[in-house]
Amino acid sequence: xxxxxxxxxxxxxxxxxxxxxxxxxxxxxxxxxxxxxxxxxxxxxxxxxxxxxxxxxxxxxxxxxxxxxxxxxxxxxxxxxxxxxxxxxxxxxxxxxxxxxxxxxxxxxxxxxxxxxxxxxxxxxxxxxxxxxxxxxxxxxxxxxxxxxxxxxxxxxxxxxxxxxxxxxxxxxxxxxxxxxxxxxxxxxxxxxxxxxxxxxxxxxxxxxxxxxxxxxxxxxxxxxxxxxxxxxxxxxxxxxxxxxxxxxxxxxxxxxxxxxxxxxxxxxxxxxxxxxxxxxxxxxxxxxxxxxxxxxxxxxxxxxxxxxxxxxxxxxxxxxxxxxxxxxxxxxxxxxxxxxxxxxxxxxxxxxxxxxxxxx
Numbered sequence: 001x002x003x004x005x006x007x008x009x010x011x012x013x014x015x016x017x018x019x020x021x022x023x024x025x026x027x028x029x030x031x032x033x034x035x036x037x038x039x040x041x042x043x044x045x046x047x048x049x050x051x052x053x054x055x056x057x058x059x060x061x062x063x064x065x066x067x068x069x070x071x072x073x074x075x076x077x078x079x080x081x082x083x084x085x086x087x088x089x090x091x092x093x094x095x096x097x098x099x100x101x102x103x104x105x106x107x108x109x110x111x112x113x114x115x116x117x118x119x120x121x122x123x124x125x126x127x128x129x130x131x132x133x134x135x136x137x138x139x140x141x142x143x144x145x146x147x148x149x150x151x152x153x154x155x156x157x158x159x160x161x162x163x164x165x166x167x168x169x170x171x172x173x174x175x176x177x178x179x180x181x182x183x184x185x186x187x188x189x190x191x192x193x194x195x196x197x198x199x200x201x202x203x204x205x206x207x208x209x210x211x212x213x214x215x216x217x218x219x220x221x222x223x224x225x226x227x228x229x230x231x232x233x234x235x236x237x238x239x240x241x242x243x244x245x246x247x248x249x250x251x252x253x254x255x256x257x258x259x260x261x262x263x264x265x266x267x268x269x270x271x272x273x274x275x276x277x278x279x280x281x282x283x284x285x286x287x288x289x290x291x292x293x294x295x296x297x298x299x300x301x302x303x304x305x306x307x308x309x310x311x312x313x314x315x316x317x318x319x320x321x322x323x324x325x326x327x328x329x330x331x332x333x334x335x336x337x338x339x340x341x342x343x344x345x346x347x348x349x350x351x352x353x354x355x356x357x358x359x360x361x
Contacts, residue, residue, distance in 0.1 A: 003299065004050025009283050010183040011208030014126070014156055016053040016084050018277065018302060020212055021046045021295075022288035023054060026068045027061035034290050039068045041292055049299060053084045055186075055212070055286055057130055058115050059091030059101075070120035080121060087115045088160065090130035103133035105144040112148055127154040128186060131161035138170045146179040158184030159209075164199035171207055182209055186286070189213035191253060191275055192221060192245055194320040201281055210283030216276045217269055221245045224261075224268030227254060253317050260310050266300065273301035275314050 006015040025032070026039040034042065043054070056065045066087060073080050089111035092101025099106045116122060127148065129141065148154040159167050159182040167182060174181035185204045187196050189211065204211050217223050219242045226242075228251045257268045264271060276285055289295035306314075321327075333342070339349030354360060 002050050002302065003046070003052075005302075006052070007283050008210070009126075009156070009212075010185075010204075010210030012156060012183040012210075014084065014183065016284045017051045018284055019051065019299060020053040020055050020086075020284045020286045021051055022214065022286040023056040023065045023069060024060045025288050025290045026056070027064035029061040029064050032290075033061060036068055038292065040072055042289055042295055043069070043072050045292060045295060047079065047083075052082060053086070053284055055086045055126075055128075057088035057091060057128070058111050059093050063093060063114075063118060066115055066118035070118050074120045084125045085119060085121065086126035086128060086158070087119065087124055088128040088130035089115070090133060103129060103136045103141040105140055108141065108144045108148070112153055116153065123152060124154050126156045126158050126184060128158040128160050128184070129162065129182075132163065132166055138166060139173060142170055142174050142177075142179055142181075146174075149180045156180070156184070157182050158186060158212075160186035160214075161188075164203040167200075167209070168203055168207065171209075184212055184283070185209040186212045186214055188215050189276060189279070189282070190216045190218045190222065191257075191272055191314060191318050192218040192250065194318055197320055198322045198326055201279075205281045209281075211279075211281045212284050212286055213276050213282060214286045214288075216273055216285050216287070218242075218245055221250055222254065222257065222268065222272040224254075224258070227251070227258075249318075253314070256314060256317055260306070260314070263310070264304055264306075266304050267297060269297055270301040270304050271306070271314075273298060274304035274306050275311065277301065278306060278311055 003017045003019060005018060007018055008014060009016050021043070025034050027033050028035060054069060056069055058066060060066070069085065073083070089108055090101055090103055094100035101107055112124070112127070115124060127145065133141070145154065145157050149157070157180050159170070167185070171181040185200065187200055189196050190213065193215070201211065220226070221242055226246055254268060257271050261268050261271045273285060276282060287295070287298045289298060333345050333347035334350045337345070337347060338353060340346070
């Protein structure tokens with residue numbers, strides 16, 4: 001399945017590649033990441049493979065990421081309309097300026113104008129709310145975004161790192177007011193981060209938001225680089241995100257991934273990505289390749305088709321435990337169905353129901 005086997009993002013007509021090129025590592029301004037030259041090589045290779053979906057943010061590598069993409073588009077203007085360029089607002093680049101970030105109208109408009117300048121384009125294909133701003137009414141945010149859409153500066157809207165109830169409020173309000181609504185949901189999702197399956201994933205399925213997982217390899221923990229054999233010897237650039245997860249649970253999962261990789265004649269990273277790709281609602285996985293070789297390896301995940309048994313095997317190792325009210329759901333068929341089978345689900349009738357000889361009040 002190559003990168004040019006496109007999918008529509010959520011309940012929209014926007015066609016995107018099944019793997020999205022994440023640009024958070026473009027630039028070495030934070031002491032890690034890809035050089036400008038290698039970032040350009042990664043973009044070139046991604047496009048050559050048929051990829052069209054590039055994701056960044058206004059404050060990734062202190063805004064250098066956007067400039068690297070913009071310089072690329074500037075050198076290859078014919079590619080602009082063929083690419084789906086996504087960026088985000090909310091991040092504050094300006095210490096001392098309370099309106100330099102967040103999701104208020106003043107901040108959104110300024111962030112959009114600056115992103116357009118750095119990206120060397122007059123429109124953004126997909127504009128993400130990067131994370132929820134608790135200090136700004138959601139109606140102000142959605143109204144400001146609608147203005148940008150109507151002005152032609154933004155084509156589609158997405159939302160990242162925000163509670164499910166707030167996203168639902170935003171989209172239902174936008175629907176009834178005739179405004180543009182969020183079509184994409186960017187969330188951390190991997191075999192080691194599945195808490196999103198409690199609220200965010202069901203919300204996305206119900207409201208038609210295409211899920212674009214970030215950190216599908218959990219900051220590299222599932223890249224295949226870290227094993228029991230080299231425990232404590234390998235160090236990552238972002239150790240604070242990685243090291244807390246290098247434990248027995250993770251090593252047991254890596255052992256299983258390695259076994260399935262051998263069965264599939266593949267790699268640990270590809271199998272981990274293939275599991276995420278197979279999850280309900282997932283449209284396009286964000287892969288953050290620091291090196292050209294990582295991009296090549298990750299793209300190979302599209303050729304991995306896990307069997308139901310392999311998916312179950314991996315899923316069972318990291319099955320999340322949900323809290324209320326999802327933890328009550330197993331008893332609901334008995335309460336609802338009266339001992340019948342509904343959509344293939346059956347359960348004995350609840351003891352609270354009437355039995356022979358009982359009279360309803």
